[in-house]
Amino acid sequence: MDEINTAISIRDVKKRFGDFIAISGMSFNIRDNEFFTLLGPSGCGKTTLLRMIAGFENTSAGEIHLYGQPLENLTPNERPVNTVFQSYALFPHMNVAKNIGFGLHMLGWSKAEIQERVEQMIKTVELHEFAHRKPAQLSGGQQQRVALARAMAPKPKVLLLDEPLSALDLKLRQQMRAELKALQKTTGITFIFVTHDQEEALTMSDRIAVMSAGEVQQIGTPTEVYEQPANRFVAEFIGKTNLIEATVTEVQNDSVVCKLVTGQTINAVTAQNHSEDSSGVSPSANIIAGAQGHISLRPEQLSITEVSSSSSGLQGTLGEAMYLGTDTQFDVNLSDNVCLTVRRQNSVENSNLPEFGEVVELSVAQGAARFLAG
Amino acid sequence: MDRYAYSKRFDVKRYPGFLLITMVCLLILYAPLLVVMVYSFNDSLSITKWGGFSLRWYVDVFTGLEAEKYKRAAWNSLSIALMAATVSTAMATAAAIGMVRGGQFKGKSLSFGLISIPIMVPEIVTAVAMLIFFSTIGLTLGYGSILIAHIVFCIPFAYLPIAARLQGIESSYEEAAQDLYANRWKTFRFVLMPILFPGMLSGFLLAFIISLDDFIITNFIKGAGVETLPTAIFGAVKQGIKPNIMALSTLMLLFSVLMVSLSYIIGRTDRSVDSKSNKD
Amino acid sequence: MAAFGSGSTVSRTFAPVRNWLLMPTWLTVGIFMLLPLLLILVYSFLTKEFRGGVIWEFSLAAYDQFIFDRGLFGDAEPSIEWTYINIFLRSLVQATVATLFCLLIGFPTAYFIATRPPSTRSLWLFLITVPYWVNLLIRTVSMKFLIRESGPLNQALLGLGIIDTPLEIINTNLAVQLGLFYSYLPFMVLPIYASVERYNFSLSEAGADLYAGKWTILRRIILPSIKPGIIAGCILVFVPSLGAFLAPDLLGGAKTFMIGSLIEEQFKGNAGNWPFGSAASMILLSLVLFVLLFYARSQAREQL
Numbered sequence: 037m038d039e040i041n042t043a044i045s046i047r048d049v050k051k052r053f054g055d056f057i058a059i060s061g062m063s064f065n066i067r068d069n070e071f072f073t074l075l076g077p078s079g080c081g082k083t084t085l086l087r088m089i090a091g092f093e094n095t096s097a098g099e100i101h102l103y104g105q106p107l108e109n110l111t112p113n114e115r116p117v118n119t120v121f122q123s124y125a126l127f128p129h130m131n132v133a134k135n136i137g138f139g140l141h142m143l144g145w146s147k148a149e150i151q152e153r154v155e156q157m158i159k160t161v162e163l164h165e166f167a168h169r170k171p172a173q174l175s176g177g178q179q180q181r182v183a184l185a186r187a188m189a190p191k192p193k194v195l196l197l198d199e200p201l202s203a204l205d206l207k208l209r210q211q212m213r214a215e216l217k218a219l220q221k222t223t224g225i226t227f228i229f230v231t232h233d234q235e236e237a238l239t240m241s242d243r244i245a246v247m248s249a250g251e252v253q254q255i256g257t258p259t260e261v262y263e264q265p266a267n268r269f270v271a272e273f274i275g276k277t278n279l280i281e282a283t284v285t286e287v288q289n290d291s292v293v294c295k296l297v298t299g300q301t302i303n304a305v306t307a308q309n310h311s312e313d314s315s316g317v318s319p320s321a322n323i324i325a326g327a328q329g330h331i332s333l334r335p336e337q338l339s340i341t342e343v344s345s346s347s348s349g350l351q352g353t354l355g356e357a358m359y360l361g362t363d364t365q366f367d368v369n370l371s372d373n374v375c376l377t378v379r380r381q382n383s384v385e386n387s388n389l390p391e392f393g394e395v396v397e398l399s400v401a402q403g404a405a406r407f408l409a410g
Numbered sequence: 411m412d413r414y415a416y417s418k419r420f421d422v423k424r425y426p427g428f429l430l431i432t433m434v435c436l437l438i439l440y441a442p443l444l445v446v447m448v449y450s451f452n453d454s455l456s457i458t459k460w461g462g463f464s465l466r467w468y469v470d471v472f473t474g475l476e477a478e479k480y481k482r483a484a485w486n487s488l489s490i491a492l493m494a495a496t497v498s499t500a501m502a503t504a505a506a507i508g509m510v511r512g513g514q515f516k517g518k519s520l521s522f523g524l525i526s527i528p529i530m531v532p533e534i535v536t537a538v539a540m541l542i543f544f545s546t547i548g549l550t551l552g553y554g555s556i557l558i559a560h561i562v563f564c565i566p567f568a569y570l571p572i573a574a575r576l577q578g579i580e581s582s583y584e585e586a587a588q589d590l591y592a593n594r595w596k597t598f599r600f601v602l603m604p605i606l607f608p609g610m611l612s613g614f615l616l617a618f619i620i621s622l623d624d625f626i627i628t629n630f631i632k633g634a635g636v637e638t639l640p641t642a643i644f645g646a647v648k649q650g651i652k653p654n655i656m657a658l659s660t661l662m663l664l665f666s667v668l669m670v671s672l673s674y675i676i677g678r679t680d681r682s683v684d685s686k687s688n689k690d
Numbered sequence: 691m692a693a694f695g696s697g698s699t700v701s702r703t704f705a706p707v708r709n710w711l712l713m714p715t716w717l718t719v720g721i722f723m724l725l726p727l728l729l730i731l732v733y734s735f736l737t738k739e740f741r742g743g744v745i746w747e748f749s750l751a752a753y754d755q756f757i758f759d760r761g762l763f764g765d766a767e768p769s770i771e772w773t774y775i776n777i778f779l780r781s782l783v784q785a786t787v788a789t790l791f792c793l794l795i796g797f798p799t800a801y802f803i804a805t806r807p808p809s810t811r812s813l814w815l816f817l818i819t820v821p822y823w824v825n826l827l828i829r830t831v832s833m834k835f836l837i838r839e840s841g842p843l844n845q846a847l848l849g850l851g852i853i854d855t856p857l858e859i860i861n862t863n864l865a866v867q868l869g870l871f872y873s874y875l876p877f878m879v880l881p882i883y884a885s886v887e888r889y890n891f892s893l894s895e896a897g898a899d900l901y902a903g904k905w906t907i908l909r910r911i912i913l914p915s916i917k918p919g920i921i922a923g924c925i926l927v928f929v930p931s932l933g934a935f936l937a938p939d940l941l942g943g944a945k946t947f948m949i950g951s952l953i954e955e956q957f958k959g960n961a962g963n964w965p966f967g968s969a970a971s972m973i974l975l976s977l978v979l980f981v982l983l984f985y986a987r988s989q990a991r992e993q994l
Contacts, residue, residue: 532933
C-alpha cells in the first residue's frame with residue numbers, strides 16, 4: 037500500500053500486562069481519511085491498542101508509526117492525535133468553552149485564535165446555548181458532543197474514539213452514529229473507533245478490524261466481514277449465524293462440497309482473505325477433501341419452502357416460531373440436535389405459514405453457505 | 411431505604427433505647443463545654459458561685475495582666491498552625507499523587523507505613539523521640555523545633571483526605587489533559603489540582619486543627635519561654651481553673667466550631683457538585 | 691476492557707515522577723520521625739546523667755530499674771519491682787475499660803445515627819464530631835471543672851436533693867475513665883457509623899423473615915457484618931488511651947498514674963531519667979505495635 041495514504045501503521049505490536057498478554061502481535065495499516073473501527077468483545081485488546089496509539093500505554097514490542105513517523109518516544113502530549121474518552125473525561129471545573137479551548141490553550145494559540153476556533157467547534161456540534169455551562173449541567177448526549185468538539189478542536193491528524201457512544205441510550209446512540217459519520221466525512225480526519233457493538237461498527241465504518249483474544253481476526257469493509265467472514269469467530273461475532281459441523285468431500289474451483297453432520301450435502305464457498313493487510317486469518321486455499329469445519333448459514337439467507345421431490349435441499353421439521361415485528365424467526369430441526377434459525381420477512385405475500393411440526397425444505401441463497409475451517 | 415413504609419413497631423432497623431443512649435452520649439460530650447461557656451460569663455470572682463452575667467473575663471483575656479502572654483501564645487499557635495498546615499498539605503498532596511497514581515511499586519506499603527507513623531505512634535512517644543532527637547543534634551528548642559514537629563505530625567492528617575479524594579478521581583482526566591497537549595505540570599495545575607482542591611482544603615483544615623490542638627508534643631519541645639495557647643493554658647490550669655481561662659477556652663472552642671462548620675459546609679457543597687456530575 | 695480501563699492502568703502522567711513526589715515526605719518523616727524513634731531505642735540503653743540527658747555509655751540500668759528495681763545489675767538483691775509494672779498494668783486496664791465503655795455507648799449511638807433519614811443524618815454526625823474538633827486540653831479542663839468537688843455537677847445534684855454530700859469523682863479512676871471516654875468517643879462512633887451505613891438492611895429483613903427476633907438479628911447478623919468497623923473503633927480508642935497524658939494528669943491523682951505521666955516525668959526538670967523514660971517509651975511503643983499488628987492480621991484475614 038502507498039505509504040502516503042497510511043495514517044497509522046501498526047508493526048508487530050505486542051502488549052503484555054505482567055503475565056497477561058493483551059495483544060499477542062499484530063500488524064496492519066489504517067488509511068488516511070478513513071473511518072476505521074476496532075471491533076471485538078471486551079478483553080480483546082482493542083482499547084489497549086487505542087491507548088498505545090494515544091500514548092497512555094507503552095508497547096511491549098513493535099512499533100506504531102503516524103504518517104511514517106515512529107511514535108515510540110513521544111509522550112501523549114507530544115502526539116498529534118486526540119482522544120474521545122469513554123467517560124468523556126470533561127474537566128468538571130471548566131465550562132464547555134474552556135473545555136473545548138483547553139488543548140489550544142496548551143498548544144499556545146493566541147486568545148483570539150482560541151476564541152474563533154472554539155466558536156467554530158461549538159457551532160459544529162450545535163451547542164451554542166451551552167457554552168458557559170459546566171459539564172455537570174449537560175445531558176449525556178451534550179457531554180458527548182463537547183468531548184467530540186474538545187478532541188477535534190486542535191485539528192488532530194487522527195481522532196481516537198474509545199466506545200464514545202456506550203453511555204448513551206439507544207435512540208441517541210443511533211442518531212449520534214449518523215452525526216459521527218457525517219463529521220468524519222466533512223472534516224476528513226482519520227477516525228479510529230473502538231466498540232464492542234457490531235451494529236455500530238457496520239453502520240459507520242469504512243473498514244473494520246475484528247479482534248479477539250489479542251489478535252486481529254479479519255480486516256475488511258462492513259460487507260466483507262459480514263458476508264465473507266474469515267473464520268468461525270467472525271461469523272459468530274458479527275450478526276447471527278447457523279454453524280453446522282461439516283466435512284469437505286470434494287474441492288472445486290472456488291467452492292467445496294461438504295457433508296453435514298446431519299448427513300445432507302451442501303455446496304459452500306470457502307472463506308477467502310479479501311483485504312490486503314490483515315493478519316491472523318486462516319488461509320483457505322489449501323483446503324483439501326476430508327477437512328473438518330463448519331458451514332455458516334445466515335438466518336436471512338435461508339427460506340422455507342414446501343417439500344418438492346426434485347430438490348436436493350435441506351429438509352427439517354418446523355419448530356417454534358417467534359414473531360419479531362418486521363421478521364418472524366423459525367426453528368427448523370434438521371435432526372435431533374441440529375437446529376437452524378431461519379428469518380423470514382413479514383410481508384403480505386408470504387403470510388401462509390407452514391404449521392408447527394410440518395416437514396419443510398430450506399433453500400439456501402446462492403453463495404450463502406460458507407465453509408469455515410476449524 | 412426509608413421509603414419502605416413500616417409501622418414503627420415492625421421496623422427491623424429500630425432498637426429501643428438507642429435514642430436514649432445517643433442522648434446520653436451527646437450530654438456527656440456537650441455538658442462540660444456548655445458549663446464552661448456559661449461560667450465564662452460569670453461576674454463573680456469565685457468560680458463556683460454564680461454572680462450574674464458579665465463580659466469582664468473576656469475583657470480580662472485581652473487587656474488583663476496576662477493578656478500579653480496569651481496574645482503571644484495565640485500568635486505562636488496560629489502562625490505555627492498556618493505554616494505547618496500549609497507545608498504538610500503541600501507535601502501530602504505530592505505524596506498522595508505519588509502513592510495513588512504511581513501504580514504498584516516496590517516499597518508502596520512501606521511508604522504508606524512511613525506516612526502513617528505519626529498517627530500510629532502514641533503522642534507521648536513522638537514527643538520523647540523529638541526531644542531526644544533535637545537535643546542530640548543540638549538544635550535549640552523553641553519556635554523552630556515546634557514548627558518542624560508540627561509539620562511532621564500533620565502530614566498523615568493532611569494526607570488521608572487528599573488521598574481519599576484522589577482515589578475517587580478517574581485518571582482519565584489526567585489522560586485527557588495530556589492528550590490535549592498539557593505537560594505534567596500543567597496537567598496538575600489546570601486539571602488535577604482544581605478537581606482535587608476540596609480534598610486539599612479538608613486536609614489543610616484537619617492539619618490546622620491538629621496543630622492548634624497539640625499539647626503533649628509541643629510541651630516537650632517548646633523550650634523555655636516559648637508558649638503556644640495549649641501550653642500556656644495548661645500552665646495556668648496547674649494553678650487552678652480561673653475565670654479568665656474559661657473565657658479563653660470559650661473563645662478557642664468557638665474558633666474550633668467555626669472551623670468544623672466551615673469544613674462541613676465545604677464538604678456539603680462539594681458533595682452536591684459530585685452528585686450532579688454523576689447524574690446523566 | 692473494563693478490567694484494564696480502570697483497574698490496572700495507572701496514570702502514566704505522574705507514575706514516572708513518583709519518587710520525586712514522595713521524596714519530601716520520605717525525607718521529612720524519615721529524618722524527623724523514624725530516626726528519632728530509633729534514637730529512643732539507643733537512649734534506653736545509655737547511662738543517665740543527673741541533670742537530664744545522657745552519658746554515652748552502654749547500660750541496661752533503665753530496663754533493670756523498670757523490672758527489677760536495679761537489682762539484677764545494681765547493688766541490691768534482685769527482686770521484681772512492681773511499681774512500674776503496676777503502672778503499665780493499670781494503664782492497660784484503664785485503656786481496656788475506656789474502650790469497652792466507648793463501645794457500649796458508641797455502638798448504639800453510631801447505629802442510631804446511621805439509621806436516621808439522610809436529611810438529618812449528617813446533622814447528627816456533625817453533633818458527634820464537633821467536640822472532637824475542640825481542643826483536647828480545653829475539653830479535659832472543662833471536664834475537670836464540671837466534676838470538681840464544688841463544681842456544677844455536685845452543686846446541681848446537691849441542689850436537687852439527690853445527694854447529701856458532694857460526690858468525690860475528681861482524682862479517681864472514674865474521673866480518668868470519664869476523661870478518656872470523653873476524649874476518644876468520636877473515634878469509636880465514626881468507624882462504626884461508616885460500617886453500619888454500608889450495612890445492607892435487607893439482611894435484617896431476611897433475618898426477621900426467617901423468624902429471628904430483633905436482638906438475635908443484632909447479635910447474629912448486624913454485629914458480625916459490622917465487625918471491621920467495631921475493631922477499627924476499638925483500636926482508635928485503645929491506642930491513644932494507653933498513652934494518654936492529659937486525662938490522667940488533670941483528672942486523676944497519684945493513685946491513677948498512667949504510662950503517659952510516668953514518661954513525662956522522666957523528661958521534666960532535673961529529677962528526670964532519660965534512659966528510663968526512653969525504656970518506658972519503648973515498652974509502650976511495643977505494646978501499641980503489638981495491638982496494631984494484631985489489627986493488621988485481622989484485616990488481612992477479613993480480606994481472604
